[in-house]
Amino acid sequence: MNCKQATQLMSESHDHQLTRWQRFSLRVHLLICNGCRAYNKHLDFISKAMQQMRDRF
Amino acid sequence: MATGSSLDELGNQATELAEEVQALREQMLRFATLQLRDVTQAEDAVHDAINAALSSNKYSGKGSLKSWVYAILRNKIIDIIRERSRHPVETFIEDDGSDLNDQFDEKGHWKKSQQPANWGQPETTLANKQFWLIFEACLNDLPESTAQVFMMREHLGLDIREICNELSLSESNCWVIMHRARMRLRKCLEGHFIQGDFLQAVSQ
Numbered sequence: 307m308n309c310k311q312a313t314q315l316m317s318e319s320h321d322h323q324l325t326r327w328q329r330f331s332l333r334v335h336l337l338i339c340n341g342c343r344a345y346n347k348h349l350d351f352i353s354k355a356m357q358q359m360r361d362r363f
Numbered sequence: 364m365a366t367g368s369s370l371d372e373l374g375n376q377a378t379e380l381a382e383e384v385q386a387l388r389e390q391m392l393r394f395a396t397l398q399l400r401d402v403t404q405a406e407d408a409v410h411d412a413i414n415a416a417l418s419s420n421k422y423s424g425k426g427s428l429k430s431w432v433y434a435i436l437r438n439k440i441i442d443i444i445r446e447r448s449r450h451p452v453e454t455f456i457e458d459d460g461s462d463l464n465d466q467f468d469e470k471g472h473w474k475k476s477q478q479p480a481n482w483g484q485p486e487t488t489l490a491n492k493q494f495w496l497i498f499e500a501c502l503n504d505l506p507e508s509t510a511q512v513f514m515m516r517e518h519l520g521l522d523i524r525e526i527c528n529e530l531s532l533s534e535s536n537c538w539v540i541m542h543r544a545r546m547r548l549r550k551c552l553e554g555h556f557i558q559g560d561f562l563q564a565v566s567q
Contacts, residue, residue: 308467308470308471308472309467309471309472309473310464310467310471310472311471313542313546314538314539314542317538317541317542317545317546318538318541318542320541320545321516321523321537321538321541322523322534322538340478341472341473341478341479342473342479344478344479344480344481344482345479345549347482348479348482348549348552348553349545349549350485351482351485351488352545352548352549352552353517354485354489355489355498356517356518358489359495359498359518360517360518360520363390363391363393363394363433
């Protein structure tokens with residue numbers, strides 16, 4: 307798996323349940339990739355920000 | 364038969380309700396504009412939602428008035444989106460995401476200059492007023508078609524399946540659109556906020 311594929315899967319994990327194989331390959335990729343680990347945190351951050359924005363209304 | 368005083372009381376209650384709903388108007392307008400990106404349509408949605416709220420007897424006085432009015436507004440917004448997707452008046456510029464590929468090398472790994480950075484403490488960022496201005500600007504910067512799906516999901520809080528149905532998109536297409544939206548937002552935030560002067564200012 308490369309970073310481009312990993313970013314797609316990280317996003318999809320926010321929208322639906324990944325297959326067992328997808329989860330496994332993503333986890334392995336994240337172990338070795340600093341950039342994608344940061345990316346994953348950024349996606350969590352964006353979700354959190356959207357959640358806060360919703361709550362403010 | 365209602366006596367004079369209980370009629371007065373009913374009248375007072377109606378006025379109070381109208382005042383409370385009117386007080387929410389500005390906020391509702393911001394909410395609708397963020398989603399619809401069209402002030403006129405947003406104003407119509409808010410106007411309709413307020414009218415529907417005031418002419419309906421369904422508000423029981425239990426639970427929050429605000430969440431009840433917002434539930435009505437949400438439905439009005441979904442009606443408008445549904446109508447739009449049935450009669451597309453403007454052709455959306457297709458967001459094929461090709462510009463996003465620049466972040467990766469030929470093997471699909473992050474280019475050194477594009478590698479996502481450490482953003483520090485999310486709590487500090489989320490508590491900052493300037494961050495929210497940039498966040499909204501980045502949201503407004505998303506291509507129209509991409510923003511539509513993303514905002515339905517993350518702003519209106521709809522299920523991804525519901526969104527695909529409303530917009531007649533396949534589920535995997537919706538996932539790709541969400542992915543592009545998140546990637547664009549992340550890039551925009553990293554460029555304008557995180558790497559700007561702000562983070563240094565906060566960490567000092």
